[in-house]
Amino acid sequence: MDDQPEHVEEPFDPEGVRFKRVSPRLIWVRLAGAGIFALVGIAVAVVLWLVLDSAWFLLIAAPAVLIAGFSAVVVPRQVRALGYAEREEDLIVRRGILFRSLTVVPYGRMQYVDVTAGPVDRALGLATVRLHTASAATDATVPGLTADAAALLRDRLTAAGQARLAGL
Amino acid sequence: MTEETTAPATPVRPPRVPMRRLHPVSPLVRGWAALLVGLAIVVEGVMPGEDFGPDIGFLGGLGVQLGGVLAIAVVVVLGNVVGWFFARFSVDDDAVHLHTGVLSRTQRQARLDRLQAIDVVQPLIGRLFGLAELRIEVAGGADSQVRLRYLKESEAQQLRNALLAAAAGVEYETDEAPEAPEREVVVVPPGRLVAGTALTGTVIALTIGAVVLLTGLGVAALLPGVPLTLVLAPMAGIGPGAVVVIVFTVANQFAKSFNFRLAESPDGLRVRAGLTETRSATVPPGRVQAVLVSQSWLWRRFDWWHVKVNIAGYAASETQQTSSAVLLPVGTRQDVRDLLALVVAGTSGPDGPRPAVDPAVLDHALSGTGEAGGFVTVDRRARWLDLLAWRRIGYAVTDRVLLARTGLLNRSLVVVPHERTQSLGLLQGPLQRRLGVVTFRLHSTPGPVDPVVPHLSEVEGARLLREQGARARAARAASGPERWMQRPASAAGVGLGADQEPVLVDEGDRAARHGGVAQERVQVDPVAGDGRTGLPGAARGDEEPGLR
Numbered sequence: 001m002d003d004q005p006e007h008v009e010e011p012f013d014p015e016g017v018r019f020k021r022v023s024p025r026l027i028w029v030r031l032a033g034a035g036i037f038a039l040v041g042i043a044v045a046v047v048l049w050l051v052l053d054s055a056w057f058l059l060i061a062a063p064a065v066l067i068a069g070f071s072a073v074v075v076p077r078q079v080r081a082l083g084y085a086e087r088e089e090d091l092i093v094r095r096g097i098l099f100r101s102l103t104v105v106p107y108g109r110m111q112y113v114d115v116t117a118g119p120v121d122r123a124l125g126l127a128t129v130r131l132h133t134a135s136a137a138t139d140a141t142v143p144g145l146t147a148d149a150a151a152l153l154r155d156r157l158t159a160a161g162q163a164r165l166a167g168l
Numbered sequence: 169m170t171e172e173t174t175a176p177a178t179p180v181r182p183p184r185v186p187m188r189r190l191h192p193v194s195p196l197v198r199g200w201a202a203l204l205v206g207l208a209i210v211v212e213g214v215m216p217g218e219d220f221g222p223d224i225g226f227l228g229g230l231g232v233q234l235g236g237v238l239a240i241a242v243v244v245v246l247g248n249v250v251g252w253f254f255a256r257f258s259v260d261d262d263a264v265h266l267h268t269g270v271l272s273r274t275q276r277q278a279r280l281d282r283l284q285a286i287d288v289v290q291p292l293i294g295r296l297f298g299l300a301e302l303r304i305e306v307a308g309g310a311d312s313q314v315r316l317r318y319l320k321e322s323e324a325q326q327l328r329n330a331l332l333a334a335a336a337g338v339e340y341e342t343d344e345a346p347e348a349p350e351r352e353v354v355v356v357p358p359g360r361l362v363a364g365t366a367l368t369g370t371v372i373a374l375t376i377g378a379v380v381l382l383t384g385l386g387v388a389a390l391l392p393g394v395p396l397t398l399v400l401a402p403m404a405g406i407g408p409g410a411v412v413v414i415v416f417t418v419a420n421q422f423a424k425s426f427n428f429r430l431a432e433s434p435d436g437l438r439v440r441a442g443l444t445e446t447r448s449a450t451v452p453p454g455r456v457q458a459v460l461v462s463q464s465w466l467w468r469r470f471d472w473w474h475v476k477v478n479i480a481g482y483a484a485s486e487t488q489q490t491s492s493a494v495l496l497p498v499g500t501r502q503d504v505r506d507l508l509a510l511v512v513a514g515t516s517g518p519d520g521p522r523p524a525v526d527p528a529v530l531d532h533a534l535s536g537t538g539e540a541g542g543f544v545t546v547d548r549r550a551r552w553l554d555l556l557a558w559r560r561i562g563y564a565v566t567d568r569v570l571l572a573r574t575g576l577l578n579r580s581l582v583v584v585p586h587e588r589t590q591s592l593g594l595l596q597g598p599l600q601r602r603l604g605v606v607t608f609r610l611h612s613t614p615g616p617v618d619p620v621v622p623h624l625s626e627v628e629g630a631r632l633l634r635e636q637g638a639r640a641r642a643a644r645a646a647s648g649p650e651r652w653m654q655r656p657a658s659a660a661g662v663g664l665g666a667d668q669e670p671v672l673v674d675e676g677d678r679a680a681r682h683g684g685v686a687q688e689r690v691q692v693d694p695v696a697g698d699g700r701t702g703l704p705g706a707a708r709g710d711e712e713p714g715l716r
Contacts, residue, residue, distance in 0.1 A: 011594055011606050011630040089641055098598050104637055105591040108644055134307060134480055135590035135611035137618070166587075166644045 012094055012102050019083030019094060025124045026082070026144025030075045032120045038068035084142045086156065089164070091131060093140050105140045108164035109133045113154050117147070129153050184330050185259040193297050194318045195248030200293045203241045257316055259327065261334055264304055266314050278306045278314040280335040284481045285451045288324050292444040300324040304331065307480035307613070332435040332450060336652055348433040353510065354496060354503045356428040360472070364498030365421045367466040369578075371414055378410030425497035432510050436652075439495065453652045455479055456511045457588045458617040459495075461504055461534065462580040473504045473534070477511070478615030493616055505530060512569055512585050524568035525583065533564065533571045533581050543573070544632075547625035550605040554623065563608070563621045563632065568643075570610065570636065572621050582619045584610055586636075586643035594633050608632050 013019075041064025048057035077097055085092045090106045110131055117127040127150035131140040145153060250270060257266045263277040287303040294300060299318035306312055319327065330345040340346060365371070382403060389399040426443035436452035457478040467473070475496035482493050496507055505527060512524035525533070532541025537559035539545060545562035546554055554561055557576045564571045570589075572582040593609040600606060606629035610619040624632065 011626045011633070012596070014630065014634065090637065100596045100601070102594040102633070103591060104593070104633060106589075106637070106641060106644070108641075109590050133590040133611065134613045136614045137593075137609070137611040138591040139593075140591065166647070 012100050014092070014102075017085045017087065017092060019085045019092070022079065022082045022084075022142065022144030023126060023146055023149075024076075024079065025126055027076050027079045029118075029120045029124060029126060029144070030079065031071060034068045034071035034075075038064045041065065079144065082142075082144065086153075086160075091140060091157065093142060101139075103138065103140050105131050105133060105138060106164070107157065107160040108166040110157065110161040113157050113161075115150050115154050117150075126150075129157070131157065184261070184334065185257070185327065187256050187258040187265075189256055190252060190316060191299055191318050191320055191323075192252070193299060195245050195252045197291070197294050197297060197299055197318055198248045199241065199245040203245075207237070257314075259331065259334075264314050264316075264331065266316065276314055278304045278312075280331060282306045283331070283335040283452060284455050284479055285449055286328050286331060287447055287449045288321075288328055289448075290321065290442075290446045294318055295446070302327060305479070305481040312481055328450065332452070335452065336435065348435040350431040350433040350438060352429060352431045353506050354428075354430040354499060356425065356497055356499060358422075358426065360498050361422060361425055361428065362418070363470075364467065364472055364474075365418050365425075367464070368421075369464055369466070371417060372466065374410060374414050374417070378406060378414075381406050381410075421497075425494070428497055430495065430507070437495070437510060441497075451479060453513070454647070456495075457584070457615065458612040458619060459508065459511055459583040460580060460617040461508075461583070462575075463534075463578065465577040467498075468579075471501050472498050473501065474498060475504060475507055476616045478612050478617045480613040482615060501531075501534065504534070508583060512583065524585070525566055525571070529564065529566065529571070533573050533583075535579060536573075537576075543571075544624065544628055546623040547603070547605045547628070549603045549625075550600070550623040553599075553603075558623075561622060563624075565636075565639070570619070570639075572610075572619050574622075582617055584612060584617075584619050586639045587647040588612065589636065589640035589643075592633055592636055592640075594629055605629070610636070 038061075041061045045058050045061035048060065049055060078095070081095060081097050081100075083094045085094075089108075090104050093103045093105075095101055111134055112132050114130040114132065115127055116130070121127060125147050126144055127147050128141060128143040129145055129150050130142070132138065133140075142153065251268065254270050254273075255266070255268045257264065259265070262281070263279045265275065265277045267273065267275050283304065284307050285305040287301075287305070289301045289303060290299070291301075297318075298321050300321045301318050302316040302324045304314040304316075306314075316324075316327075318324075325347070326344055329347050332348070333340060333345040338345075385399050385403050385406075388394055389396060423443040423445075425441050428439075428441040431438045431440075433450075435450055436455065437450070439447075439449045439451070441447060457480060459478075460476045462474050462476070463472065464474075473496065474494070476493050477495050479493065495511070496503055499507070505523075508525055508530070509523045529541045532543065536543070539562075541564060543562040543564045545560075546558040551558040557574060560576050560579070561574045563573075568585060570584045570586065572584075574580055590611045590613065593611060595607045595609060596605075600623070603623075604626050605623045606626055608621040608624055608629050612619060621632070
C-alpha cells in the first residue's frame, strides 16, 4: 500500500480512491508457469543435443527462454499495476499497463463471490476473490490476496452485498 | 452452510396446482420428429423400381422397412412415455416445481419473484393436438428455465395467468386467475415483414454472391477450349442451391416473425408471433435490461427499425431460438417510440407523464449526428480511428436512461435504463493511451445488446464512469419491488383492471434474498428410494448465503 499522487480526472486513478495492492508473491505464481515451460524447453534441447550430438538443437530452447524472459520482465509490472479499492457503495478493480482496465461493481449488484486457490497459490498462501453479477461481462477478479485477506474481503463483500441487495 | 431454498412460508392458501403429471399425449408430441424421419425413410423406400430381392418381393420389403421404422419410433416414444410417467410439476404461491428423471432425479424450481418471462409455445404438431408448452424463465444463468411440455392449451394459458398474478403479487377472489386486459401497440404487417427480411445484408450478400458466380461461369463458357459440361454442371448446382438457401433464410425469418403483434398489459409486454410454431411471450415490467434499436442501410429509405432486448435468462437458455429477444422484427419509427415508452418507464413531470426518452432526443439518437440532442461524441484526437462514424458514435444521458449510438450506414442505438446497470468498465489500449482516449463499457446481462461507447476523451470517460455509477445507484434505490403490482399504482403506468387491485403483502421478504433457481440433482439408488429423500440444500451459490 502506498500513496498515489492525486490527479484530477485521471480515468484509471479516480479522485479520492486509494488502491490497495495485491501481494507481490503473485509474481511467483504467475512466473511459475513460464518457468516450467522454459525448463521443459531447455530439457528437451539438452537431451537432443546429447543424444544427436549437434549443438544446433539448443536453438529449440530459444523460444521458451525468450517467452520466459519476457514474462519475467512484464509480470512483475503487471502485478504491481493490479489494485482494488473498496468504496462505500462499490468495489473498484484496476489492472494492466499496456491494456488498462478499470471495473466498478456496485455491491448491490453482486450475485455471489468466489474464492479460489490453485496449487501454486496455496503453496504461497494466496487466493483469488471474484465477484459475479448478473452480467457475464463483469470481470471483477482480485488475485494474489493472502488467504486471510481473501476471507476478510469475501466477508466484507458479502455483508455489503446483503445490505444493499437490489433485484436484477 | 445449507440454505433452505424451499423455506416454507406460512401457507396463506393451498397450492395453486397440486403435484400432477403433464398431458398424456406429450410423449407422442415430443417423439413426432422420430416418427417423421421414419416415415420419410419408408416413403423413399416405396419409390418404384426398387428391387428388394427375389425372396420377399416389393410388399415384403416394404413390410420389413415399416417394421424397423415402427420399432425405432416405438422405442423413442416409449422412452418419452417413461420420462412423462416420472415427471411431475406443482405450483404454489412462491415457485413452480418440476421433478423429472428416472434414475437421476432432477428437482427444479423457478421462484416467481424472480420471474423474467413466461412463454407459451405451440409447435405445429402441438397445435394439432391442442397442446402447448409453458416456458418459465428465471434469471439463473444457463439452463435455468422450467419447461412444462406439454399442457392443454387452455391449461397453459390459465397457468400462465395464475403465475403472472402470483409473481405480480395480485390477489384474486375467483378460482381462476383473470387474464390481464391488453392493449395492442405494434402490429407488423406481413408485406413489410417480407420486404424487411428480403432487404437484409445476408440475403443481399447471398444474391450478389450467386450472381457473381453464375456470371463468372457464363464468361468461362464463352472462352474457347472450355468444355460446356464443365461449366454447366456447377451452374446447375449453384443456381438452384442459392435460390433454395435464400428462400429458406427468408422463409425461416418470416415464419418466426409472422403475424407479429405486441401488446401491453398490467402483466407486462405480450409478444405473439409465429406461422408454424406460435409463441406468446409475456415479459413483466422492468425485466428488459437493455434495448438495441438497429437499422441496416437497406432499410434507411423506409425508416424501418429492428429492436432486440436483453432479458435475463433468455440468452443463456435459448441459443438457437433467440427470437424471443426480438421485440420488433421490422417497425416504423413510431413503433420504436411506442415500444421504448413501454419498456422504459417514464417519469411524471409537473405537466403530466413524460416519456423516458424525449421524442426529439430519440430522433437525434436514431438518425442524428454530432452534438445535437446532448450527445458527447468521439474525442477530436481519435476521430481518424472512426473516419466515417465519429459523428455518430457517442452517448447521451436522460434522467431515466443511457443512450449509446453508433453506425453511420448501419445505424444502431443502445438504450439502458439506469437501474438496470450491472457494473461499469473503462478500457484503454496502448494506441488509445497515446491519443488520450478511453472506451466505456456498461455491463448488462447476457444477450444481444452490449452497450459500449468507444473513444471518449479521458476526461469524458472518467466523468461518465463516475456519474453513471451515481445515477445507477440512485435509480436502483428508487426502483420498485420485484413483485411489480406491489409498487405504488401511479408508477405502474398501466391501468389496473377491477380484478387487479394491488395488494401489499410481505414486502421485502426473504424471497428477494434467494436466487431465482435452485437446482438440485440427486443421484438415487434405484432400489433405495423414490428420489425425494434427504435433499441437501445444494443450491448454486450455496457458499454465500443471502447473495443469490
